[in-house]
Each structure stands twice: as C-alpha cells, then as structure tokens.
Amino acid sequence: MQHFLGLMLFGLLTFIISVIALKKRSFRKVIEGEALLVIQDGKILEKNLKRSRYTIDEINLLLRQSNCLSPEDVKYAILEINENLSVLMKCDKKTVALEI
Numbered sequence: 001m002q003h004f005l006g007l008m009l010f011g012l013l014t015f016i017i018s019v020i021a022l023k024k025r026s027f028r029k030v031i032e033g034e035a036l037l038v039i040q041d042g043k044i045l046e047k048n049l050k051r052s053r054y055t056i057d058e059i060n061l062l063l064r065q066s067n068c069l070s071p072e073d074v075k076y077a078i079l080e081i082n083e084n085l086s087v088l089m090k091c092d093k094k095t096v097a098l099e100i
Contacts, residue, residue: 032081039077042090052079063087 021028036048038059049059060071062085068074076088 035081035086036079037076038079038085039071039074039087041076042072042074044071048079054079059085 017031021031036052038045038048038052038054044056044059046056049056059077059079062079063069063071063074063077066085066087068087068089071077073089074087075090078086080086
C-alpha cells in the first residue's frame with residue numbers, strides 16, 4: 001500500500017507542476033530553462049556560455065554539426081532548450097544548393 005501511495009503522490013505532484021508550468025511563464029522558465037543567444041554577429045557571447053555551462057569547444061562542435069566551420073560566418077546562434085543550436089548564417093556565407 002505504501003508504494004501505491006508514493007506512486008499516486010508522485011503522479012499528482014507531476015500533474016500539478018505541469019499545470020502550473022502551462023499557466024505561468026516565469027515558473028516554466030525556472031523549471032525548463034530558456035533559449036540563449038550564444039553568437040551575435042560572429043562574436044561568441046561568453047557570458048551566455050557561462051550561464052548555459054557550455055564551453056567554446058562544445059559550441060564549435062554544434063556549429064560543425066550545422067555545417068558551419070567558423071563562428072565568424074554566423075549572424076546569430078541560439079542555444080535551444082533541447083540543447084540544439086539554431087544558426088542563422090550571414091548572407092554572404094550561405095551555401096548555394098543546386099536543385100534539379
């Protein structure tokens with residue numbers, strides 16, 4: 001009976017927190033976090049890297065996964081909540097693809 005009561009309490013608390021997170025944006029930011037701008041106009045924002053606990057090497061790895069070899073080629077890069085990096089390249093650095 002004790003295990004069932006613990007399971008029910010855990011389920012109830014999870015439900016209550018998810019309802020509060022849906023209604024209150026400030027609470028959701030505390031629980032889930034928020035997206036951070038890590039590169040702006042080719043410059044790495046080290047203050048935001050410290051807030052997200054990422055190193056420059058990890059950001060370079062995420063940039064390479066986004067087909068970008070240098071932070072100088074990036075206009076904006078945003079580190080999302082799900083730990084993906086959204087990259088907006090500078091206009092002169094975008095790659096051109098041939099469509100057939």
